[in-house]
Amino acid sequence: CVEDGSCLDLSGRETPAGTLDEAPKRPGIFKIKIEQTPRTDDIHHEVRVARYAAQLARKHAAKRGNGFLITKSDKPTTPNSNAIDQDGTDFSYTTSVYVGSKNKPLRMLVDSGAASTWIMGSTCTKPACKIHDTFGPADSDTYKASTKTFLLQYGTGKVSGTYIEDTLGLAGFSLPVNFGVADDVSDDFNNYPMDGILGLSRVPNAEVPGFASALVDKKLLDKNIFSVNIYRASDLANNGEITFGGVDASKYTGDITYTDTTSPGGSWVIPVDKAGFNGEDSGLKGKVAIIDTGTTYCFMPPADAKSFYSNVPGARVSEDGGSYAVPCTTSISAEFTFSGAKYSIPSKDWVGGKVGGVSTETMCTSNIYSRKATEDGSWLLGDTFLKSVYAVFDLDKSRIGLASKPAVVTPPTSSIATTQKTASSTGPMETSPMETSPSDTSTLIASGSAAQSPTGSASSPDATMTTGSQGFNAIAGSSSVPTEASAASTAAADPGAQAATEDSSASSLLNTHFTLYMAAFIAIAATVL
Incomplete structure (x- = not known):
């Protein structure tokens, strides 16, 4: 024409x-x-380029069939590794897990703060289930139902369902695990990109061993460890990764320093040597912290936070005491010391958005909150901390190793979506675990680089190992509550059979395991004295 x-x-x-x-x-x-x-506006060139970069980031983000956007990490080259992806805003970190004999891919929250694993079930009719991928008997020939139920109680909702046994495959492994299939999921999960939670903690003498315990029992690894590297979206590194049986030396610098957990065989809780800002110690030696990949921010009780912020010029506590505001120009690092090794958290990670979301505000809300998150006062060090360290979780020796990361060079005009998200606190509470299923025979095979190998039959699944690695990921965590169910109703837990147990800390996370989007909280806590 x-x-x-x-x-x-x-x-x-x-x-x-x-x-x-x-x-x-x-x-x-x-x-x-x-x-x-011709251009018809006066937008500065650098601003225009940054907007264009953000558009490209959104354009090339992987959009799932269920509608959630995921910023994918590169496929790992380290053996026995899975990519850890995120939502593009540093709020949630997920991995792809292949479930059942038909290897159905589901996105699960990577959660070192939870011992239990669950996914949304195909019989669930709740709104959250309708917009996520689900799993049911039709998806696997090795699906083994039980009459045991679980319940996760949140501050504003719940997750409940029935325990089953089937295979979970990731990072070159496929092994039978007891996990929950939820038939009731609260609307809190409407905004979460995960289809379930991959619990990587453990509870001593648990009646329902989780994924971590199953991995140890099947003896598929020479060393029962897993290593986690998460990244900030603004770095454009896209190198999130969880590695089983070893470490990826390219993801850290210097030495890995190990700290024994406070309870051998228990959850990932370690003692704190020092904490403070810019080289100033706040006198908090002896406190303990849960290293929790399933929590977005960091939390410590108000009394500890008061000492912690005493060395931050201009810091002010909110009216409700739940958060601190600092001058938005604050550039000092937050520092945490374990076993003599100090780890610095740059201000870009711990200094959050402007108070109340007001553009002219000069005070910003800290991402290290003044909230008692556990019954025993343990701190929660979540992704705000973990973005700056490489973390190794040693199941054999009950210890956590931490190492600093190499500096990331980011193009100055690159930008990823700057949408500020708010947060709301929710928290699961776990009660008594159920009986374990009979153990299965572990086998080791070499079969390419698939993340999971089909069992090929409808009999009991076996634990298998492949030689390659496959990338995908899962999201933040919580705990589950197994109970005996009557034959008439497997959906309701028997209160008489429920006994208190812990999922995230030695004395449990009570009812406040903080995950992902903590909505109303920032808006309410933003008003400062």
């Missing part, structure tokens, strides 16, 4: 644009003039 609106057919005859349908329908060459539209 040419400028005057007419088009040429293959014979060279001009055809009016209005009669184009009558032109010969044969391959040909058509031309049209392309013009550049």
Whole structure:
């Protein structure tokens, strides 16, 4: 077509644009003039480039069939590794797990603060289940139902369902695990991209061993450890990764320093040597912290937070005492010391958004909150902390290793979506675990690089190991509550059979395991004295 609106057919005859349908329908060459539209605004070039980069980031983000956007990490090259992806805003870190004999991919929250694993079930009719991927008997020939139920009680909702046994496959492994299939999921999960939670903690003498315990029992690894590397979206590193049986030396610098957990064989709680800012100690030696990949921010009781912020110029506590505001120009690092090794958290991670979301505000809310998150006063060091360290969780020796990360060089004009999210606190509470299923025979096979190998039969699943690695991920965590159910109703827990147990800390996370989007909280806590 040419400028005057007419088009040429293959014979060279001009055809009016209005009669184009009558032109010969044969391959040909058509031309049209392309013009550049002049700029009509005064937006600065750097701002325009940053916006364009953000558009590209959204364009190339992996959009799932269920509608949630995921910023994917590169496929790991380290053996026995799975990619850890995120939502593009540093709020949630997930991995892909292949479930059942048909290897159905589900996105699960990577949660070192929870011992229990659960996924949304195909029989669930709640709104959250309708917008996520689910799993049921039709998805696997090795699906083994039980009459045991579980219940996760949140501050504003719940997750409940029935325990089953089937295979979970990731990072070159496939092993049978007892996990929950939820038939009731609260609306709190409507905004979470995960289809379930991969619990990587453990409870001593648990009646329902979780994924971590199953991995140890099956003896698939020479060393029963897993290592976690998460990244901040603004770095554009896309190198999130969980590695089983070893470490990825390219993800850290210097030495890995180990600290024994406070309870051997228990959850991931370690003692704190020092904590403070910019080299100033706040006198908090002897406190303990849960290293929790399933929690977005960091939390400590108000009395500890008061000492912690005493060395931050201009810091002010909120009216409800639940958060601190600091000058938005604050550039000092937060520091935590374990076993003599100090780890620095840059201000870009711990200094959050402007108080109340007001653009002219000069005070910003800290991402290290003044809230008692556990019954025993343990701190929660979540992703705000973990973005700056490489973490190794040693199941054999009940210890956590931490190492600093190499500096990331980011192009100055690159930008990822800057949407500020608010947060609300929710928290699961776990009660008594159920009986374990009979153990299965572990086998080791070499079968390419699939994340999971089908069992090929409807019999009891076996634990298998493949040689490669496959990338995908899962999200933040919580705990579960197994109970005996009556034959008449497997959906309701028997209160008489419930006994207190812990999921996230030695004395449990009570009812406040903080995960992902903590909505109303920032808005309420933003008002400062």
